[in-house]
Structures are given as C-alpha cells and as structure tokens.
Amino acid sequence: MTTLLITGTNKGVGLELTKIYAARGDTVYAACRNPAEAEALKAIEGDVKIVEVVVGDSASVTAMAASLEGVAIDVVVNNAGMAGPSFDQQTTYAMDFEGWAETFNVNSMGPVRVMQALLPNLRSGTEAKVVTITSQMGALSLDMVAAHAYCASKAAINKFMRMASIDLKKEDIAVGLIHPGWVQTDMGGPRADLTPLESAEGVAAVIDQLSLSNTGGFWKWNGETHDW
Numbered sequence: 331m332t333t334l335l336i337t338g339t340n341k342g343v344g345l346e347l348t349k350i351y352a353a354r355g356d357t358v359y360a361a362c363r364n365p366a367e368a369e370a371l372k373a374i375e376g377d378v379k380i381v382e383v384v385v386g387d388s389a390s391v392t393a394m395a396a397s398l399e400g401v402a403i404d405v406v407v408n409n410a411g412m413a414g415p416s417f418d419q420q421t422t423y424a425m426d427f428e429g430w431a432e433t434f435n436v437n438s439m440g441p442v443r444v445m446q447a448l449l450p451n452l453r454s455g456t457e458a459k460v461v462t463i464t465s466q467m468g469a470l471s472l473d474m475v476a477a478h479a480y481c482a483s484k485a486a487i488n489k490f491m492r493m494a495s496i497d498l499k500k501e502d503i504a505v506g507l508i509h510p511g512w513v514q515t516d517m518g519g520p521r522a523d524l525t526p527l528e529s530a531e532g533v534a535a536v537i538d539q540l541s542l543s544n545t546g547g548f549w550k551w552n553g554e555t556h557d558w
C-alpha cells in the first residue's frame with residue numbers, strides 16, 4: 331500500500347485523485363485550505379486523513395509538515411493551483427502585478443514549499459515520488475496566447491521541478507510533471523474536454539509509471555510525453 335499527500339483535495343482533480351487512491355486501499359493525507367468545509371472529502375470511504383494547508387503560506391506548510399513528523403510518505407502530489415487575475419488583467423498589455431505575484435506564490439512556490447517541507451517524510455518512503463500538476467500552458471512550445479501570469483507560473487514550476495529531479499535522483503526520489511488535460515472543474519469550466527474523474531484516472535496511471543529511470547519527465551494525463 332502507498333501513502334500519499336495530495337494538495338488541493340477539496341474539489342476538482344485533487345478530489346478525484348483522493349477517491350481513486352482511497353479506493354485502491356492506499357492512505358491519503360488529503361490537504362486542503364478549509365478542512366471544516368471539505369464535505370466531499372469527508373464523504374470518501376477509506377483511509378483518508380484530512381490535513382490543513384495553505385500552499386502559499388510558508389508558516390502553514392511548516393505547520394502541516396510538523397503535524398506529519400515521522401510519517402513515511404511515498405508520493406507527494408502538488409495539485410493545488412489557481413488561475414490568477416481576471417484574464418483581461420494578465421495580458422501583454424495589462425497586468426495585475428499583485429495578482430501575478432500571488433499566482434506565482436501559489437503555483438510556482440507552493441509545490442516547492444510542500445516538497446521541501448516533506449523531504450524527511452519522502453526519505454523514509456518507498457519508491458518516493460514528487461509529482462506536480464502543471465499545465466500545457468506552461469510549455470514554451472505551445473503558442474497559445476492567454477492567461478500570461480498563469481502560464482508564466484506554470485513554466486517556472488516546470489523548470490524548477492526539472493532541476494529538482496536531477497538533485498533528488500541522488501536521493502532516490504523521482505520527480506515528474508503532469509498536464510491533466512482541459513478539465514471540467516471550477517478552473518477549467520464546463521466546456522472542457524475531460525471530466526475530473528477521467529483526468530484523475532489518467533494522472534494516477536502516469537504517477538504509477540514514474541520512476542527513477544524516467545525522472546524529470548513532463549507528461550500529459552493520457553501518458554503521452556509533453557513537449558517542454
């Protein structure tokens with residue numbers, strides 16, 4: 331059985347990932363901002379332990395890690411993310427700079443905060459992995475012009491995690507990046523291609539195939555390699 335910590339689990343892709351692992355019989359530390367209001371999480375049957383974390387807040391991440399001291403974690407899934415300022419305020423011509431900074435704080439620094447805080451847990455895990463749910467919109471190869479702050483935040487975490495994969499391979503910890511598809515969540519909207527369950531099933535399959543032999547990869551939810 332695997333022990334995972336997943337962020338952003340109260341809804342969307344993170345909620346479906348939590349259901350999938352709980353159904354497999356795994357232990358899931360399901361992290362979210364407001365455990366008291368996480369009704370869908372509380373309804374999941376299985377070994378789901380709800381923990382509080384605000385990934386944009388270092389003190390919150392440190393407190394979460396302290397509450398997990400001594401717990402071996404095999405897989406950390408950095409899933410929490412935000413779309414950033416209104417799309418007309420994150421363009422070439424107009425930028426909500428405070429909003430961009432918060433987007434960077436959550437999408438780019440959040441996964442690093444969580445990863446660093448949980449390294450002691452990962453070091454005592456089995457076949458340890460750090461997975462970050464990024465986006466095709468962070469790929470330099472995709473000339474889609476929209477949501478500049480969001481895209482830049484995902485490009486930044488892609489680069490960071492690629493470098494982290496090289497460092498952490500020496501510690502037998504695999505690192506991967508996954509684009510979950512365009513998903514019908516609060517972020518993706520109702521017209522998106524995939525249901526949250528379809529996306530999460532694909533993401534879980536990609537996480538299964540991540541190992542030290544392919545560490546540092548960037549994949550789509552369907553298992554295809556993603557261009558950088």
Ligand SMILES: NC(=O)c1ccc[n+]([C@@H]2O[C@H](COP(=O)([O-])OP(=O)(O)OC[C@H]3O[C@@H](n4cnc5c(N)ncnc54)[C@H](OP(=O)(O)O)[C@@H]3O)[C@@H](O)[C@H]2O)c1
Nearest residue numbers: 338342343363384385409410411465512513515516517518
């Ligand atoms: N949906 C898509 O089409 C799509 C496409 C590409 C990539 N992605 C990525 O997939 C991941 C999951 O997104 P989703 O579609 O499932 O979106 P979602 O339904 O909007 O869920 C986002 C999750 O992130 C959490 N979150 C946001 N800011 C946070 C913070 N500062 N601290 C802690 N948690 C925070 C949210 O918590 P609250 O409910 O408390 O806000 C929620 O649990 C994100 O990283 C996103 O960028 C999504």
